[in-house]
Amino acid sequence: MTDNENLKRILVIDDQKSIHEDFKTIFGEVSESDKELDLMAQQILGAGSKKNSTEIFKYVVDSAFQGQEGYQKILDAKKSGNPYHMAFVDMRMPPGWDGLETIEKVLKDDNDIQMVICTAYSDHSVSDIEARIGITDRVLIIKKPFDKVEIIQLAKSLCEKWFLLQKARMKVEEMETIIQQRSKEIEEIQKQLYRSSKMAAMGTLAGGVAHELNNPMAILLGYVGEVEKNVKTLPINENNSLKKAIEGIRVSAKRMYIVVKELLTFVGENQKEDFIDFKVCDFLDATISVFSKTTLDKDINVIKEYTNSEKLIIKGDNLQLQEMILHLLNNAKDAIAQTPIKTILIKTLTTDKNVQIIIEDSGTPINEDIRERIFEPYFTTKSVGKGKGIGLSVARNIARSHSGDLSLDLVDGKKSFIVSLPLTL
Numbered sequence: 001m002t003d004n005e006n007l008k009r010i011l012v013i014d015d016q017k018s019i020h021e022d023f024k025t026i027f028g029e030v031s032e033s034d035k036e037l038d039l040m041a042q043q044i045l046g047a048g049s050k051k052n053s054t055e056i057f058k059y060v061v062d063s064a065f066q067g068q069e070g071y072q073k074i075l076d077a078k079k080s081g082n083p084y085h086m087a088f089v090d091m092r093m094p095p096g097w098d099g100l101e102t103i104e105k106v107l108k109d110d111n112d113i114q115m116v117i118c119t120a121y122s123d124h125s126v127s128d129i130e131a132r133i134g135i136t137d138r139v140l141i142i143k144k145p146f147d148k149v150e151i152i153q154l155a156k157s158l159c160e161k162w163f164l165l166q167k168a169r170m171k172v173e174e175m176e177t178i179i180q181q182r183s184k185e186i187e188e189i190q191k192q193l194y195r196s197s198k199m200a201a202m203g204t205l206a207g208g209v210a211h212e213l214n215n216p217m218a219i220l221l222g223y224v225g226e227v228e229k230n231v232k233t234l235p236i237n238e239n240n241s242l243k244k245a246i247e248g249i250r251v252s253a254k255r256m257y258i259v260v261k262e263l264l265t266f267v268g269e270n271q272k273e274d275f276i277d278f279k280v281c282d283f284l285d286a287t288i289s290v291f292s293k294t295t296l297d298k299d300i301n302v303i304k305e306y307t308n309s310e311k312l313i314i315k316g317d318n319l320q321l322q323e324m325i326l327h328l329l330n331n332a333k334d335a336i337a338q339t340p341i342k343t344i345l346i347k348t349l350t351t352d353k354n355v356q357i358i359i360e361d362s363g364t365p366i367n368e369d370i371r372e373r374i375f376e377p378y379f380t381t382k383s384v385g386k387g388k389g390i391g392l393s394v395a396r397n398i399a400r401s402h403s404g405d406l407s408l409d410l411v412d413g414k415k416s417f418i419v420s421l422p423l424t425l
């Protein structure tokens with residue numbers, strides 16, 4: 001039981017002064033007799049026996065002598081945060097509102113208070129009363145003259161009812177909050193499911209198309225090689241423009257071939273027979289060199305912090321892994337495009353069986369609301385033509401197809417993209 005529950009607040013609304021004294025005596029006696037009981041219990045059982053009966057029966061009894069005054073006191077008490085839990089209301093209180101009018105008004109403006117209407121036998125019948133105030137469980141009727149025990153029992157159980165009502169309300173509110181939270185979570189999960197099922201369908205489609213294109217692309221490249229060889233045998237002045245055209249076909253076909261390969265990687269198709277062993281440091285140096293040659297922004301400062309990488313060997317498709325790192329470096333480059341400090345840091349760390357390649361940049365942060373989505377295929381914050389939104393998803397697929405992973409780590413606003421790959425031990 002809480003502290004508040006120890007104190008029951010009762011309002012007596014009656015035009016007769018003597019009635020107020022009667023109520024105060026009844027409830028005063030209750031408190032007094034309980035204090036005595038407490039004292040006795042403590043004497044017999046020791047000070048530790050504080051199962052305090054006064055905790056249960058402690059009443060504050062206030063008075064109002066007219067219906068209107070009582071109504072106002074009930075509203076004021078509620079406003080001040082010390083509401084009355086119940087009221088005894090006399091039926092006849094000339095010259096102002098009678099008991100029924102008072103109760104009608106209180107029922108309208110206070111949803112909690114419990115009331116007892118005190119009537120004489122000659123007053124209204126129960127059905128009359130119900131006809132006036134409606135059928136409610138918040139108003140009980142007692143007939144005069146009162147019995148002291150009845151009054152105490154009524155007060156006890158009605159105050160208890162008031163507290164139970166509050167607890168039930170709080171529980172309902174709590175449940176509503178929980179339900180709202182859960183509904184939000186379910187909605188989010190549904191959205192994610194929808195997105196991933198859409199992605200899965202697109203993946204299957206893309207995989208099918210890539211398979212269909214892969215062979216003709218390889219054949220096309222083969223023929224281009226053949227034609228190139230034959231063109232070389234032609235006299236110099238005859239083959240110049242032809243050579244250029246064939247070179248153009250070869251470059252375009254190669255680009256298409258890479259796109260198809262990317263798609264196959266994206267849907268998880270990977271030829272493990274292409275995997276070879278190589279040193280992490282050589283691989284990173286070669287990749288950074290490709291990046292530096294192709295990037296137009298010459299102010300970028302690429303810092304390397306390799307740990308032990310001379311000795312670190314990984315197995316994989318060198319070209320694909322290079323492409324994975326290039327995607328991360330290009331993202332870093334875009335992130336620092338507008339910032340004064342243009343630093344990209346490439347670190348390696350080793351754990352027991354893995355190497356971590358960590359790429360950090362000093363550029364724009366990744367907002368909380370998109371962190372979950374950046375690895376989704378076709379998610380981009382870049383303008384049309386600048387970003388397709390596939391860099392991170394392709395990079396992650398490459399890492400995963402090498403039994404590794406790619407993740408984003410954010411500590412104190414600093415972002416690191418971490419590629420983890422198994423070491424060849």
Ligand SMILES: Nc1ncnc2c1ncn2[C@@H]1O[C@H](COP(=O)(O)OP(=O)(O)OP(=O)(O)O)[C@@H](O)[C@H]1O
Pocket residue numbers: 327331332335361363364365366374375379380381382386387388389390391392393415
């Ligand atoms: N280093 C980074 N700093 C800040 N934001 C980043 C970084 N890397 C990725 N992002 C965010 O993640 C989004 C998705 O990146 P992702 O590489 O998949 O696609 P993209 O760079 O937009 O386009 P694409 O790589 O296909 O050209 C980016 O649009 C950007 O908002």
Ligand SMILES: [Mg+2]
Pocket residue numbers: 327330331387390391392
């Ligand atoms: Mg990108």
